[in-house]
Every structure is written in C-alpha cells, then in structure tokens.
Amino acid sequence: MLPFPKFSYEAPGTLDELFTLASVSGSRIVAGGTDLLPSLKHRLFQDTLLISLRRLRELRGVTIEGGALVIGANTTLRDVARDDRVAAGWPALRDACRTIATSTIQAMGTLGGNVMLDTRCLYYNQPDGWRASIGGCLKADGSVCHVAPNGAGCYAAHSADTVPALWLYGAILRFGSERGIREVALADLYGTDGRTWLGNARDEVLLAIVVPKAPAGSVVHRKLRARGAIDYGMLLTAVHRRPDGSGAAVVSALGPRPVFVEAERVEDLAAAAHKAATPMRTHAYGVGWRKHMVRVEVERALAGS
Amino acid sequence: MPTEITLRLQINGEQVRRIIPANRSLLDFIREDLRLTGSKHGCDVGDCGACTVLVDGAPQLACITLAAECEGAAIRTIEGVTDGGGLHPIQEALHRHVGAQCGYCTPGIVMAMTSLLEADPHPSDSAINEALGSNICRCTGYTKILAAVREVARPGSPS
Ligand SMILES: Cc1cc2nc3c(=O)[nH]c(=O)nc-3n(C[C@H](O)[C@H](O)[C@H](O)COP(=O)(O)OP(=O)(O)OC[C@H]3O[C@@H](n4cnc5c(N)ncnc54)[C@H](O)[C@@H]3O)c2cc1C
Numbered sequence: 031m032l033p034f035p036k037f038s039y040e041a042p043g044t045l046d047e048l049f050t051l052a053s054v055s056g057s058r059i060v061a062g063g064t065d066l067l068p069s070l071k072h073r074l075f076q077d078t079l080l081i082s083l084r085r086l087r088e089l090r091g092v093t094i095e096g097g098a099l100v101i102g103a104n105t106t107l108r109d110v111a112r113d114d115r116v117a118a119g120w121p122a123l124r125d126a127c128r129t130i131a132t133s134t135i136q137a138m139g140t141l142g143g144n145v146m147l148d149t150r151c152l153y154y155n156q157p158d159g160w161r162a163s164i165g166g167c168l169k170a171d172g173s174v175c176h177v178a179p180n181g182a183g184c185y186a187a188h189s190a191d192t193v194p195a196l197w198l199y200g201a202i203l204r205f206g207s208e209r210g211i212r213e214v215a216l217a218d219l220y221g222t223d224g225r226t227w228l229g230n231a232r233d234e235v236l237l238a239i240v241v242p243k244a245p246a247g248s249v250v251h252r253k254l255r256a257r258g259a260i261d262y263g264m265l266l267t268a269v270h271r272r273p274d275g276s277g278a279a280v281v282s283a284l285g286p287r288p289v290f291v292e293a294e295r296v297e298d299l300a301a302a303a304h305k306a307a308t309p310m311r312t313h314a315y316g317v318g319w320r321k322h323m324v325r326v327e328v329e330r331a332l333a334g335s
Numbered sequence: 336m337p338t339e340i341t342l343r344l345q346i347n348g349e350q351v352r353r354i355i356p357a358n359r360s361l362l363d364f365i366r367e368d369l370r371l372t373g374s375k376h377g378c379d380v381g382d383c384g385a386c387t388v389l390v391d392g393a394p395q396l397a398c399i400t401l402a403a404e405c406e407g408a409a410i411r412t413i414e415g416v417t418d419g420g421g422l423h424p425i426q427e428a429l430h431r432h433v434g435a436q437c438g439y440c441t442p443g444i445v446m447a448m449t450s451l452l453e454a455d456p457h458p459s460d461s462a463i464n465e466a467l468g469s470n471i472c473r474c475t476g477y478t479k480i481l482a483a484v485r486e487v488a489r490p491g492s493p494s
Pocket residue numbers: 058059060061062063064065066067068103104107129130131132135138139140141142143144145146147148189190191192234235236237260261262263380381382
C-alpha cells in the first residue's frame with residue numbers, strides 16, 4: 031500500500047476563491063489527479079494544499095466561440111473525444127485523447143491536466159525507495175542527472191499526447207490568477223529544462239484551451255508505444271500537410287520541449303524531423319532506434335494525412 | 336486549511352457520512368473505512384485497474400481518486416453490482432468461460448465491463464478491446480474474458 035503524504039484540501043466554488051488559494055505557497059491544483067496523485071504517492075512533490083476544480087462548472091465543457099473550440103481545462107479527455115464538433119473539426123485532437131493511457135483513465139483525466147502534465151523520465155517516475163537507491167536526480171532529491179551526467183540540466187521528456195496536435199492546430203491557453211486573465215500560445219509555454227518546463231507563473235490556473243478553426247490541409251496524430259494501452263509514448267508525433275505542398279511536424283517525448291519542424295516540400299518533412307530530434311536515455315528503449323523511428327513515425331503520419 | 340473533511344456520498348445505494356482525512360484515497364475509504372474489500376489493491380498507482388469502481392456511472396481507479404473528490408457522488412463497487420446479491424450476467428459469463436483464475440483482477444474487470452455495457456449493451460469487438468485495455472490480468476491471457484464479454488454483448492453469436 032502506497033499512502034499519500036499529508037496535505038489539506040479545498041474545493042473552491044468561485045474563480046476568485048480559486049485564484050486566492052492558488053496564490054498560497056505549497057498549493058497545487060488537482061484536476062483528474064491521474065498524473066498528480068501517483069506522483070504524490072511516489073513522493074515526487076511536497077505540496078501541502080491540494081485545490082480541487084470539481085465544483086467549478088465553468089471549467090468544464092466544450093463550446094464554440096466564433097469558429098474556435100473553447101475547452102474548459104477541467105473537461106475530461108473522454109468528453110473531448112466524444113464531442114462531435116471536435117471529431118468533425120479537429121480530428122487529430124480526438125485521436126490524441128483516445129491514445130492516452132486507458133479508457134478508464136480518459137474518463138478521469140482532463141485536457142488541462144494533459145497540457146500541464148509533468149515531464150517524465152525512467153529515473154524520476156519511480157517510488158521514493160527506488161529513487162533513493164540511486165541518490166535521486168536533479169529533478170527530485172538529488173544532484174546529478176543519470177541521463178546526461180555531463181549535461182546542463184534535466185532532459186525529462188514531455189509526454190502529453192494531445193500537445194503535438196494542439197500545437198499544430200495553433201492552440202491558445204487561457205490562464206487566470208489574482209492579477210487577471212492572460213492568454214499564451216501553447217507553442218510558447220514549454221521550456222528546455224525538465225524541472226522548469228512550464229512557462230506560466232506558479233499561481234496561474236489554466237482555465238481553458240482555445241483551439242482556432244483548424245488550418246487548411248490535414249493534421250494527423252500518431253503515438254509510438256510498446257502496448258496498445260496504458261503506456262506513455264516513446265514518441266508522440268503530429269503532422270500538418272498543407273494545401274500548398276508544405277508541411278509541419280511536432281515530435282515529442284524527446285525532451286522537455288516538443289520539437290517543431292517545417293519543410294517547404296512535405297516530402298522533406300521526415301528528414302527534417304529526424305535531423306532535429308535528439309532522443310535521450312529517458313526511456314527504456316534505445317536512443318538510436320528511437321531516432322530512426324522519428325523518421326518512420328513522421329512518414330506514417332503523413333501517409334495517413 | 337482543513338486536513339479533515341466531512342464526506343457524504345452514496346455507496347451501493349446506501350447514504351454514508353464520515354469524517355475522513357483529506358489525504359484518504361477512495362480505495363482506502365472503501366476497503367478500510369467501509370470494510371468493502373471486493374475492490375482490490377493492485378499497483379496502487381493507476382496502472383492495473385484492479386481497484387476500478389463506478390463513480391456516477393463512470394469507471395474510476397479508486398487508488399488514485401481522493402475520497403474527498405467524491406462528495407455527493409453515487410459509487411458502485413463489486414458488492415453492489417447487482418441489487419439482490421445474485422450474479423451479474425458478466426460474472427456468470429466469466430464463470431462459464433473460466434475467465435477468472437486467481438481472481439484478483441476480476442472485480443475491476445466486472446466493474447469496467449458493467450460500465451461499458453450500461454452505456455452500450457451491444458459494443459463492438461473493438462470497443463470491448465478498448466475498454467478491457469484498462470485492466471491488467473496476469474493469469475488468463477484475456478481470451479476467456481473477451482469470450483465472456485462478447486457472449487453478454489451479443490448473445491447467441493459465436494465467441
Ligand atoms: C497508468 C497511466 C498511464 C498514463 N498514460 C498517459 C499517456 O499515455 N499519455 C498522457 O499524455 N498522459 C498519460 N497519463 C497521465 C494522465 O492521465 C493524463 O496526462 C491526464 O490528461 C492528466 O490530467 P489530470 O486531469 O488527471 O491531471 P492532474 O493529475 O490532476 O494534474 C496534472 C498536473 O497539472 C496540473 N494541473 C491540472 N489542471 C490544471 C489547471 N487547470 N491549471 C493549472 N495546473 C493544472 C496539476 O497541478 C498537476 O501538476 C497516464 C496516467 C496513468 C496513471
């Protein structure tokens with residue numbers, strides 16, 4: 031049995047209360063809890079106050095505003111995937127929700143939690159006793175990185191299935207805090223260190239994901255994983271084949287920040303992605319093979335576009 | 336900030352009210368506080384599905400759900416899968432097909448399949464596979480479980 035650490039719990043009923051609580055140091059939002067709660071059991075965080083979004087109806091549900099999709103941050107992955115408007119206008123987002131974990135976890139986890147998902151690593155997502163046996167690592171309880179001991183930081187992998195597709199759809203993130211509402215392009219949120227990869231301020235709560243009308247052409251999502259369920263991706267890929275013959279790709283699970291590449295000729299996209307990708311030893315699969323698979327996954331995604 | 340909360344919820348049709356620590360998991364609440372031990376502790380971190388219960392009809396992993404999050408919810412566990420205490424058609428089919436060996440995964444599988452069949456009484460094979468992907472079974476190799484679920488989903492068709 032893995033007990034939770036001690037924490038207190040609040041479920042605010044208004045956004046104002048939410049923002050006040052989010053400014054308390056040591057607090058953290060719990061949405062579906064499917065990422066946070068296992069991590070608390072593994073003692074990866076020391077938070078002392080969990081703030082639940084469950085009573086805030088305004089953070090749940092899908093609406094269309096001026097042709098854009100507005101998805102409340104606390105909408106479950108299952109509800110996003112089952113929405114006919116999402117399926118019709120942004121099918122790669124639906125497909126990405128449906129490759130996450132399992133159908134049960136999709137009924138619990140939220141799109142906001144996915145966008146804010148912690149970076150992952152073989153040496154980090156482990157029980158505390160396991161981590162203690164290697165002296166922890168830079169991201170938690172230690173002073174070395176076991177992936178790149180001579181490197182400059184933490185290379186833990188961005189692993190959120192929906193992010194490559196959301197990126198290519200031009201998604202905007204709406205954050206709220208006591209200071210007001212602020213919008214950030216999803217493509218600008220993520221940084222290059224696995225400890226500080228989220229660009230929002232600690233007290234900013236994600237309120238909604240705004241997805242503009244889908245661009246012309248087609249966007250396709252792919253996930254490379256060992257089993258057809260449960261597993262996180264070894265690579266997460268989305269491609270955009272544009273009507274003018276050009277293309278773009280976002281490939282993730284490579285490091286803290288997803289990799290974006292463009293090619294004037296879509297035929298050159300796979301080679302461009304392959305060149306830009308530097309898989310690290312964050313996964314239990316060989317880096318040479320994963321690099322090879324970047325090309326293959328982009329080609330496969332394009333074949334489906 | 337409260338480290339204890341008063342929790343009110345319905346469990347298998349019965350209203351309960353308890354004061355619990357804020358960090359109680361739904362699984363520990365069900366097993367330790369209510370002594371309903373049918374839901375199993377497997378991995379305890381969301382990987383295996385042995386702890387699956389229904390919260391307002393949707394499958395949830397009780398080991399990674401805070402009991403506090405279930406305020407006002409209606410929860411069904413394996414103990415309440417049928418009203419009268421008889422076997423659910425899924426349980427009968429699992430029994431006929433020998434879809435349970437050690438049985439540790441079985442309560443979670445019955446709950447996940449109950450939720451699937453309540454939403455769609457005649458799911459396709461791919462929908463069954465997708466739903467069963469939520470639950471790990473180390474004994475059966477899944478084929479007998481699949482045969483049992485298919486039989487309930489499409490009575491009379493070869494499995
Ligand atoms: C067995 C298993 C397999 C999994 N496989 C995958 C997978 O393949 N791909 C994948 O992408 N994910 C996977 N997940 C992780 C998870 O289920 C999803 O990423 C899910 O979308 C997370 O959402 P949540 O609501 O549960 O997040 P939570 O766990 O509630 O939160 C995650 C993080 O985001 C923060 N957060 C949540 N909402 C907000 C908000 N509105 N504002 C600010 N911060 C917020 C939390 O504080 C926390 O740090 C898996 C989980 C498990 C248990």
